[in-house]
Amino acid sequence: MRVLVVTNDFPPRQGGIETFVRSLCDELPDVVVYTSHSPGDTSYDSDLPFPVVRDPTTMLLPTPRITKYAVRLMREHNADRVLFGAAAPLGLMGPALRRAGARRIVAMTHGHETWWAGVPGTRQALRRIGDAADTVTTVSSWCADQIAPALSPAAVRRMRRLTPGVDTDRFFPECGGEQVRKGLGLEGAPVVACVSRLIPRKGQDTLIRAWPRVLAAVPSAILLLVGGGPDRERLEGLAASLGITSSVVFTGPVPWTDIPPYVDAADVFAMPCRTRRFGLEPEALGIVTLEASAAGKPVVVGDSGGAADTVRHGETGYLVDPYNPPAVAARLIALLTHPAKAKAMGAAGRAWVRESWSWSGSGAVLRELLDL
Known part of the structure; x- marks a missing residue:
């Protein structure tokens, strides 16, 4: 058979x-x-x-x-x-x-x-x-x-x-994030990471637009954009226009086998994905969000298509309006400034993924x- x-x-x-x-x-x-x-x-x-x-x-x-x-x-x-x-x-x-x-x-x-x-x-x-x-x-x-x-x-x-x-034996807390932080010079900094191809649907530009508000509350915060893609030049230009290039780090493409430590390097995972092209280009699910939960990270996810299935709002993270950078910033600030709450959400996310995914x-x- x-x-x-x-x-x-x-x-x-x-x-x-x-x-x-x-x-x-x-x-x-x-x-x-x-x-x-x-x-x-x-x-x-x-x-x-x-x-x-x-x-x-x-x-x-x-x-x-x-x-x-x-x-x-x-x-x-x-x-x-x-x-x-x-x-x-x-x-x-x-x-x-x-x-x-x-x-x-x-x-x-x-x-x-x-x-x-x-x-x-x-x-x-x-x-x-x-x-x-x-x-x-x-x-x-x-x-x-x-x-x-x-x-x-x-x-x-x-x-x-x-x-x-989700392979919880690959994605787990402390699976190499400290080494990634050290290699990128991010030791001690609060880090929000988005691990995805750089394409408009994934909403990295919403994170960049939200970042000045995040920096006003958490001045040492770093936005880590992991992955390559056709939208990189536009995103770099957007960060430059907002004067935040020193707080936005682009890693470029990362092999699939090396992804878990980059997820683990984050304090918060964020991907404000959105539906584009008059509804013809949605986010069907978003497995990377579940991988971040498996690594014990609280998640902030855009309300697009089936992405809502990957987060328990208020328990493992937050579902956000991907077209509202101030609202996205508010959720990121809440997690970065309340590390105990963020850690509890991450633990709840890992337990949920191990049980149901x-x-x-x-x-x-x-x-x-x-x-x-």
Whole structure:
């Protein structure tokens, strides 16, 4: 009962979906991955305990060639279960893989399928994907509410929630933050960290706009922006225009394996993510927020899409209006100036993640859906 995983979202590419799909592979007893090419993949794949087949293209699409090759892989590897790492558009291959012998097909949805559900044409395609799969999974209650209207009644009845887990053995208090602080010259400073790609949806600019207010209350505070991305130049310019460049530290890209100490370097984790492009670009969940909770950090998160599922407001952190820098600043100041309260919230967050967001629990749900 081998599982063929068909996905564009797989390391060494970095991102929440890539982490999600890769970690689920460890929860399956026998798996082969069919994915696209990305720089550094040969070295990465050589250390994996399962086979990975890389297409020469940088993006798999449900073309006749790709579909034919997926069928060939099913037969060569005796796979009779299929997991689409992201339902749209690869799930359109479902009928062909079913005819080739797939006994169970699970199609995972994340954030981008929510706009597929709202646009004519792609909405019909998503309906076909749902009808071809045994189960369509969603990462948050918000995503389920957005996707369900596009599916047939039968597909809606088969929907299940499948959330990412958090590796609490990688993310835990004192997992290397002091070394990161020392390396960056941040010893003794109050630190707010955002660990994410530098893109507009993640709201790093809201943090920068909030920072002068934070500095007025906590003059030695440092905003640590961990990650690379296309928005860096704009963010650096914004910090310069506000005269706070000395209080904003950009690390640049950090390998996925090295992320936990950077999260641990923070006193507070903040990501005021927001919904953009008239609702077509939301935050589906935000696994990094849960990783920060696992590291014992209080979190400040933007109210976008399914991000609300990653925080217990007032208990593990705060849900904030991502378009309101003064409100974001108020929450950050409250946590930085009341370290005992911040520590208690971080401890509550770690306990919640350990109880409710384990990879073993996510794996058990997926194995059930695949009838393994």
